[in-house]
Amino acid sequence: MRLLCSQCGQGYDAGGAPWRCGCGGPLDLDFHPEFDFRSFGGREPGLWRYREALPIEDRSSVVSLGEGGTPMVPADILGAKVHLKLEYLAPSGSFKDRGASVLISHARELGIEAAVEDSSGNAGAAISAYCAAARIACEIYVPEATSSGKTAQIEAAGARLVRVPGDREKTAEAVRKRAGEIFYASHYWNPYFFHGTKTFAYEVVEQLGGRAPDVVIFPVGHGSLLYGSYIGFRELQANEVIGAMPALIAVQAEGFAPLSYLWRGMEFPGSADKAGTVAEGIRVRKPARAGQIIRAVEETGGEVVEIGDDEIAAALAELAGRGFFVEPTSAVPLAALGKLGLGEGEIVIPLTGSGLKASLDVSRLVCRGKK
């Protein structure tokens, strides 16, 4: 397997590839699977039913905890007919398990014995769980101030928690240093992760009876689900499973909206707002794959929109009031629905993460959203 730099085109072998290109650009996989989509149909549900489309050659390396195969539930909501795809019904509680399953399978294929990742949220939970399943030693770097409520799941999986003094930028610096020493299981730099999240697109198309939806609306921080889905839909198009690409819409949170600025041709000023958005999962100011995400949105006729906390709270209350107990970030696409002025098309919205990871916060926000 070859990796290619998305900026300068430099090639690397998967075995010895760095975590990013020497030029600083993110790497992509030079992998273009060919398959008969109908052959997937008779298999067990789950991510690995698409094995011919996944970049893992040695079947015995597969690390699976039962990820994928999430339900898609139709709903009449805020005046639109949407399909809610319940990505929070995943072993560690979020869609990130798709990426972790493929990335850690790749790590096992390489014979990796220790890996590092920087996330106290869904990505950290997913990477630590799959490393545990694979018996790969795992280090998770987090800012010193991270609460024990957020790290409990990671520690239970046996990962070594490295608390870095200072702010997030210090943690990022520390992990980049460590990434020079052991395998960096990054959910935004490593392209194998995106070849896990791409199965979201495969499932959506299967669940719609072999058709693509018209629109998919994503909460976007590093874009691991949006860009992964872009890869997936493109592969389905190349294999003539679907015709036109669905419009991929990226929703960002106010104060953390670098892509929204980029989309409008402006420079992101950062934000002085210390409180940050309630959508913790997308508190990202420097997405590694900004250019690729913008191109995916542009090519598919999507757009980038920005929403505030009050809109997120209202959407979260709407979901909870229908029995969907999700994290605030999962309410972000629904919060944007009113701003988008979509027509009659088929709309898919992923519910990305479980509300159980922060029950009290969700409950308080739902209460605020009802007002």
Add this chain to the structure above:
Amino acid sequence: MRLLCSQCGQGYDAGGAPWRCGCGGPLDLDFHPEFDFRSFGGREPGLWRYREALPIEDRSSVVSLGEGGTPMVPADILGAKVHLKLEYLAPSGSFKDRGASVLISHARELGIEAAVEDSSGNAGAAISAYCAAARIACEIYVPEATSSGKTAQIEAAGARLVRVPGDREKTAEAVRKRAGEIFYASHYWNPYFFHGTKTFAYEVVEQLGGRAPDVVIFPVGHGSLLYGSYIGFRELQANEVIGAMPALIAVQAEGFAPLSYLWRGMEFPGSADKAGTVAEGIRVRKPARAGQIIRAVEETGGEVVEIGDDEIAAALAELAGRGFFVEPTSAVPLAALGKLGLGEGEIVIPLTGSGLKASLDVSRLVCRGKK
């Protein structure tokens, strides 16, 4: 549809049935579905693929949030080969969603507008979520001292939380009074609940390629999964899908083991231990269907065993260390494995609920279990 008392045989119409028989006995459904098991195979995963086997006549009454269709993952664990069925990958985070989906669909079929339930745990979360989806007003009775962490999910679903002064017995009294006024959506008295949980058995048999396992090991409090599965396996046997019944093994926690005493022909003395077991989900001292559970275990060649907190902690650590972040109650069957002296047979263990409902407690217990 008719309901029959499991003790005295008295019959009731489903529409006007009380929550238990006048004689005090729990009611069963007089429902014996006939179906072609193979016809389920081509359908979407999930509980409602078994619709011909479910006691809901009006399809438009179905209340579904994407429950069922949980993965079953093979594992070599503590010296045994087992199949772990990930029941915590459910909309509200536990297997109780199976029961709630069928019970609340029934409530909608009856035109019910308000329901009551008594549980601050998984059952309360499930019933409140499905009532929200069905637009049925919901009241959840809990003891006054219940922490807000446990009630957050219930409140987010819009249920009215009724905090009853005094201990659990006072809450039980209060809900029995209320049950005379509005629909009692009980996860242990109402037989429709068990016709939801029975789909666990259907899925296990499908996932094993049309065979029954040799043994299924359950954590048992009120026995809603064990007794539901008993119904399910019996129906599969009556329809000649499986031959022999699997042995159903009930595992109880020390201090909360009335069935274990009954099994040995002794009277349960209760317990002076105020701390209780760490397996919160099975802290039950008076199971409503004790006789039925004991008969199910006996008929299938199973047994009832009792385990302590240290064994639960060790099993929980074992699961977490493999990436399965579950509630302590989910570790109960695995904790019993060593005591059972099972042979080479095919063993299924349900992982009943998500660890995310009490992350810090799980993390602490995993730490204790590693010692």
